[in-house]
Amino acid sequence: MANSDADKLMIKADKLTKLSFTRWNADWKTATSLYEQAAVAYRFRKDNEKAKEAFEKASKGQEMISSPWDAAKHMESAAGLAKELGRWNEVSDFYRRASELYRECGRAQPASDALAKDEAVRLYTEACEILEEDGKEQMAFDLYRTAASVYVKLERYTDAATFHLRLGVAADKCNAVNSQCKAYLSAIIIYLYAHDFQQAQKCYNDCSQIEAFLNSDQNGCAMKLLSAYEEGDAEEIKRVAHSSAISHLDHVIIRLARKLPTGDLQDIKKEAADDVEPLDENDLT
Template sequence: MLSSPWDAAKHMESAAALAKELHNWREVADFYRKASELYNECGRSQPASDALAKAARALEDAVPEDAIQLYTDACIMLEEDDKEQMAFDLYRAATNVYIKLEKYADAATFLLRWGLAADKCNATNSQCKAYLSAIIVYLYANDFKQAEKCYNDCSQVDAFLRSDQNRCATKLISAYTEGDVEEIKRVAQSSAISNLDHVIIKLARKLPTGDVSALKKANAVQDEEPLDENDLT
């Protein structure tokens, strides 16, 4: 008879490690999830979250969608226990899997979630990096409208508004609006971007991915539209 849920959880982790060696991914996830539940019974959110993260890392290559779900659940566990700072590596890992799967909107959403978590624990630098990273991901996905919206929304946050990351984002958005390819490439080499995570740096260095001259023309047409004096809205 096992003496406690803690001991049982340790046995579940051992079983998961064996299943991993056999490449039995379903059992890997099941055993680690069971271990996580048992750690939770002991009131220990950190090892409970760690168990899910171990499962996610094991499944990343074979079943990436399941890995993302496990990373997400691991984050939720720490968020609910007000331990957001301990989840930073999990936000990063989930974002990287989304990018690998080319699910850029999901990656950006997760980065914004990371920014919110960083805000809660006063990790201003991490918060600003997450916001700039989200803007870069949208630009890489050739979704300027969403990148601009993200930039405007994040700029409502005072800490971001006063940051180097915001100045970098402002230059990027401006260069896109002007259709200035050389300026986009120059900003992508800046120190604010060099200090981001490696996966994001790689995306930034490939900007622009779409036809920015078309964006400039669209903005020019918008500026030239005559004012309708009868339209008072």
């Protein structure tokens, strides 16, 4: 089908959605079918701009005839085309709208997937929250990991660690102990890579309040790492970074661990020594 034919379909469909003296009701069902045909034709001809517009209108049509699932699918198609065109604001808006439409269908998984496809990392949070609210935390595990990886690439290490901690909480609810412990160890490694020893230590102490982590191999690994940092022992840090507990983490975290230590270990050693309270000879208790 030539572009001129697709253009005619769009014109005809537009007329069917507009009221006039001779048309008192819009014929969205027929118009939607025409928009869909035009969208396919434009995409086949690689006219992405017009294909995007046609899918937008087809989505609106499906929504008007009470078919949110098909409306969401068309909106995702429009988002994909907007991405190819470099229209990043539209990409975000379209995927967000697709997610809303999927949620109208009661479909939490595709709703979160639609948000996850948006390259704006802020939407990963919303994608995870959708599944959390629906009590389907286990479905969000890959989203947590992907979001954390993106944040690492952006050098937003606090955000990356936060997503691993959220993964740990979600895994706890699902009794996924192995995933939980790996997530906590990953967060500690990220803090160490960012040369934030105090936060790594705090993270370790907080996570160790959880029995599953306290008795895990990952806890032992984290404890060895932190002890090596306190002692300023770079060789021990490198040895622990090649241990089996770390080798079973996500590849992004393994790469960070293998680059440890970062920063000046002597500063950390001094901080650790300063934190030790001096012995009070008058206190015999």
